[in-house]
Structures are given as structure tokens and as C-alpha cells.
Amino acid sequence: MGKILIVYCSMTGNTETIAKMVEEGIIEGGSEVVRKDVLEVDANEILDYEAVILGSYTWGEGEIPDEFLDYYDEINGLDFTGKKFAVFSSGDTSYDNFCGAVDILENRIEVNGGQIVLKSIKIEQYPNEDDEVRCKEFGKRFVESI
Numbered sequence: 001m002g003k004i005l006i007v008y009c010s011m012t013g014n015t016e017t018i019a020k021m022v023e024e025g026i027i028e029g030g031s032e033v034v035r036k037d038v039l040e041v042d043a044n045e046i047l048d049y050e051a052v053i054l055g056s057y058t059w060g061e062g063e064i065p066d067e068f069l070d071y072y073d074e075i076n077g078l079d080f081t082g083k084k085f086a087v088f089s090s091g092d093t094s095y096d097n098f099c100g101a102v103d104i105l106e107n108r109i110e111v112n113g114g115q116i117v118l119k120s121i122k123i124e125q126y127p128n129e130d131d132e133v134r135c136k137e138f139g140k141r142f143v144e145s146i
């Protein structure tokens with residue numbers, strides 16, 4: 001099994017914490033993982049991986065934030081055929097479109113021919129103890145799904 005790539009963005013650290021928990025779950029699940037901030041990753045790098053997890057907080061009115069937008073544009077049109085994906089977001093339920101970034105990212109993956117193999121997780125702000133279990137489980141289940 002090849003390494004799994006996690007690409008995430010985080011302004012105040014919530015999504016980064018989730019990404020680290022997902023990473024732990026992947027390692028517990030027996031796979032290797034590379035976790036990168038979206039600002040440090042080259043768009044074409046995604047083509048080197050068969051399994052990728054994208055994570056973003058949600059901004060505006062259910063949108064992906066600017067720092068993820070460049071990456072989102074750059075991966076547009078890349079061929080994701082045969083690649084397996086899952087998505088997570090941190091958000092705030094006081095907004096109308098809770099964790100809307102998930103839908104936007106899942107849509108891009110599917111338009112590019114990628115396969116979503118695991119239901120997304122949407123976390124309220126900073127992950128609490130229950131969320132930590134969910135995040136690690138998400139990582140483990142992703143390993144089982146690929």
C-alpha cells in the first residue's frame with residue numbers, strides 16, 4: 001500500500017488539530033501518511049498518491065477559504081481516475097451552511113474522476129474528546145477503504 005496524502009488548511013488551528021488526529025488514525029490503521037499544509041504543497045504532488053484526504057475549514061457563506069482556493073483552482077482538470085479520497089471540515093453550526101467546504105471539495109474530486117470512499121466528517125470548531133475518537137476512526141477506516 002502506498003502512502004496517504006493529507007492536504008489541509010487551518011487559520012486558527014482547529015482543522016490542523018483534526019488533520020493530526022486523522023493522521024494518527026491512519027498510522028494506527030497501519031499505513032504511512034504525509035500531512036501537508038495546503039500552502040506548502042505543489043498541486044501536481046497529488047498525482048503521486050493513490051489515496052488522498054482533503055481538509056478545510058469553512059469560510060464566508062459555506063465556502064472554502066482563500067488559502068485553499070488557489071489549490072482548488074490548480075487541481076482543477078487533473079485526472080483523479082483510480083484515486084481514492086475522503087474529506088473533512090471544521091465549521092461552526094451557528095452558520096447556515098455548516099461545513100459547506102466538504103461539498104465543494106467532494107464535488108471537485110468527483111468532477112476530476114476521483115472516488116469518495118468514505119463519508120466526510122464535519123467537526124464543530126475545535127475537536128472535543130468524542131470528535132477525537134471520530135477523527136482517529138475516520139483515519140483508520142480510510143485505510144480500510146483503500
Ligand SMILES: Cc1cc2nc3c(=O)[nH]c(=O)nc-3n(C[C@H](O)[C@H](O)[C@H](O)COP(=O)(O)O)c2cc1C
Pocket residue numbers: 009010011012013014015016057058059060061062063090091092093095096097098099100124125126
Ligand atoms: C468570517 C467567517 C465565516 C465563517 N463561515 C462559516 C460557514 O459558512 N460555515 C461554517 O460551518 N463555519 C464557518 N465559519 C467557522 C469556521 O469554519 C470555524 O471557526 C473553524 O473551526 C475554523 O477552523 P480553523 O481553526 O482551522 O481555522 C466561519 C468563520 C468566520 C470567521
